[in-house]
Amino acid sequence: MELKELYQEIILDHGKNPRNKGKCDKFNKDAKAYNPLCGDKVHIYLKLNKEKKVENLSFEGEGCAISLASASILTDIIKGKDFITAKKITNEFLNMIKDKTSVSNDILNEDQKTTIMSLSGVKKFPMRVKCATMVWHTFISALEGKNINE
Amino acid sequence: MELKELYQEIILDHGKNPRNKGKCDKFNKDAKAYNPLCGDKVHIYLKLNKEKKVENLSFEGEGCAISLASASILTDIIKGKDFITAKKITNEFLNMIKDKTSVSNDILNEDQKTTIMSLSGVKKFPMRVKCATMVWHTFISALEGKNINE
Amino acid sequence: MDINFIKSQFPIFKNKINGKPLIYLDNANSSQKPLRVIDRISKFYSKEFSNVGRSVHSLAVTATNRFEETRDLVKKYINAKSREEIIFTKNATEAINLVASTYGERFINKGDEILITELEHHSNYIPWHFIREKKGAVIKFAKCNDRGEVEIDEIKKLITNKTKIIGITHLSNVTGAILPIKKIVDLAKTKNIPVLVDGCQGAPHLKLDMQELGCDFYAFSCHKMYGPTGVGILYAKKKWLDKLPPYQGGGGMIEEVNKDKITFPGSPTKYEAGTLQTAEVVGFSESIRFIEDIGIKNIMKHEKEVMEYGLENLKKNNSVKIIGNPKEKGSIIAFTIKGIHPHDIATILDEDGVAIRAGHHCCQILHDKVGVAATARASLGIYNTKEDMDFLCNAIEKCKKIFEK
Amino acid sequence: MDINFIKSQFPIFKNKINGKPLIYLDNANSSQKPLRVIDRISKFYSKEFSNVGRSVHSLAVTATNRFEETRDLVKKYINAKSREEIIFTKNATEAINLVASTYGERFINKGDEILITELEHHSNYIPWHFIREKKGAVIKFAKCNDRGEVEIDEIKKLITNKTKIIGITHLSNVTGAILPIKKIVDLAKTKNIPVLVDGCQGAPHLKLDMQELGCDFYAFSCHKMYGPTGVGILYAKKKWLDKLPPYQGGGGMIEEVNKDKITFPGSPTKYEAGTLQTAEVVGFSESIRFIEDIGIKNIMKHEKEVMEYGLENLKKNNSVKIIGNPKEKGSIIAFTIKGIHPHDIATILDEDGVAIRAGHHCCQILHDKVGVAATARASLGIYNTKEDMDFLCNAIEKCKKIFEK
Ligand SMILES: Cc1ncc(COP(=O)(O)O)c(C=O)c1O
């Protein structure tokens, strides 16, 4: 049953209790996005340190279970990763949603893979794809964007 | 055959050799009209004298056989009639085109009736009705309009 | 009234959605089409098609007649004074843009006020926003009360001698509130302020009588009235159409064209530029006949019954919150469920073949006011039944189950 | 290519006109529709209908996909760079109004020049006239020569440093002249002047390649391409769509809406306000497929053959005068007959089932120049044959007989 694939327990858990919500300490980059169709909003805050590591990462947002879970999972998994790895994981995620069936990134442990893959259920719900992907695009905008203090 | 009813000899004759073309002498009223669909134009000139008689009447115009014939026939028949009679005949004509089959006005002689009725062929050609009626409406505008010198 | 028979006229219901029968509750968005409307369009293309109003050949004559007959039908259906008061547009949105743009250009100046309401659909706000920007005008929003209505006193309070036009919805597409248009028009008349009514939701569900309403403009969309997409209608009092400038320019809407000067004909021609939505307009004639065959009063009565039954059941569910509670309510139910986002509700309901809409329904101002970004909305049509409401309620129970895990 | 087989796909030809088979020669006005287009619309309404882009239920997903697939098809068909460059409008007229209004508002000021031609359809003149009036701009008309063409040198002569835009037809709907768009665009580019092409007659008869043409805007109508009424298309380079303000305001074209501020999304969303012509757009996908199945080159070749055959025969008739004699000519023949008004010609031809158009074909400027108020026009489509041309010539003989009495 497809609904069960969409609303897996991991998703519901992250959706109900999103990790890393709020403005994180000393963020130096941010980006936001809005889905005019449904009203979903997301705002990413991140601290990229001198070693180009995502030292801190959080989000504020409103939205459906999928979008909140996706934001929660993203922040959870990316936090602590360096710039290049963070981009790699994001690409893996977006590719998975687009056409592949799983993530192959060897930077992730099995647990993280399972978590990320739990979002692949949206593939069967085209109108919901953006719910899952918007925060990842927003994260990249923030990551590649200007430093706030510059 | 309906085409024959539309293009009766009287019509073709009036269409080819329209009577009363040009600006008539000492006209004191005029009115013009334009059919944007086909480009037909008509301009009525008339002299209404103190006794409220249409002393002189003519037209300028461009258009199809039907519209020229209608203008020609109108000017031919109305010239010399008084205000009230002219309006009566016009109404008779417009009613004939709209729903009746003949004109019943007793001011017209048999010949004039036949001439006017020759235009009734347009009834079977809805897109051509305006070709026949436009000049009559224009005539009424001129007749009821202001004196040019006022 | 045999709803099963009526429903059987809509081919869409022969299809299964995710293996389930379709329970279509997205009618405020767009309604489904009865076979006679679909067939009319096919027949028109197959037997009668030609561009209208331009050629003199037989096909063009027939097509033009069919097209103009629809104008007569609409005139009669909404009780307009003359056929010239009926203008075919692309949709209701274009109809409102037409008025905002032409009226705004001619009559709205710096500092003038446009009075709309917090209930308005974006289509009855953004066009005025453009005029606000162009002319330096002010938009005032009449507040909607806790019941989701706009009261006549609120309008009264906001009218000033700078108010140049009032734009107001007939029936809110979120709260379902039916607004006191006649009273507002009567009030506006004493101050010589024209009233534009957004009739998108009024037209499919209420009896339309322009003489009784008395409004200056009434805009609605055919696709919400069991009709084809691609056609909207603007009713406008003749006195305005005579006064206002043309909107779009092009073929078919001119009188005489020179290199330095152009003259325009009267309405409706002046406002119908380019090739029109011939087949769609002709198809719409069957929608009107469909509605007339059932009778709009019967439609109202049936929809009200079903809605009240549904509302009652929904209210029993403690997690469900209904948006608005207007005294006079059309068959539109917007709601939220505690802890479940409307998007998730819509997806889960869809799995059971229940089609509702989730989002802000183009009413962000209202949603901001209510304090939510989105709501779920079930909106009824003539083919909906109490059974459909049971389906809806059951599907909502399922949502809760999934999320309570 | 089997024209009989192609013609058999158009149900309209099964009908008799005044007891005679239909010889449809009014294609420049609007073309007939093949069964697959008609059926696609019916199927869409019967099985897939929903409003697009707004709801998340299954029907809405399907409808949205079908709708957006058409955008992709169009993009590919005209070789645009991206799908965002394809905007669905009501008709070509609206597409040109959209450009004139938004570009005019932003970039045209007092004294600026708009360069169009004497061949233009009213739809590519009146919208600019409105800007002339609003902004105090000037419209210059590139002259058409005796052959009924506009030459590149004429354009060159008229360009000044005040020229802000060039609006020009791809293929004249009266003389049939195919204009040297690529050369004009290349010239305009050296002066940084954008070019809008009125592609109404180009689209059904010529291969469309936006990268090759290089124009900034290209407007055309689906109903002239064997497609449904109610849809036009504006192709516009992305850089313009990014720069230009929105056109009509309403549901679906917003980003964020507040009481004092509104933000807009990118193209095409920004330009598609309100409920779109869902069924018509989806239906149009079958028109493109129909054209692609035959191949536009084959269509061009066939139409050219038939036209040349017809032209030759018409020229034998001393009373017939053909309007224009362009070197490159699309399948449109406008003519007059000595002593017989075009309106009368059209009526008499119709009696024999031959449907042509009489009038100024929305080109009054050109007709003034030629010195006639009206012409008769036979315009071809893929289903026309040499036999049809014979019918036309015979019917013209009949006209003469009636009038020679
Ligand atoms: C050259 C040309 N431009 C513009 C138009 C207007 O197209 P539409 O009426 O579909 O908007 C037409 C057809 O009527 C045309 O032939």
Ligand SMILES: Cc1ncc(COP(=O)(O)O)c(C=O)c1O
């Ligand atoms: C109240 C209201 N106004 C305006 C509109 C816009 O109608 P359309 O999209 O048909 O132009 C709608 C429907 O979407 C509506 O419900």
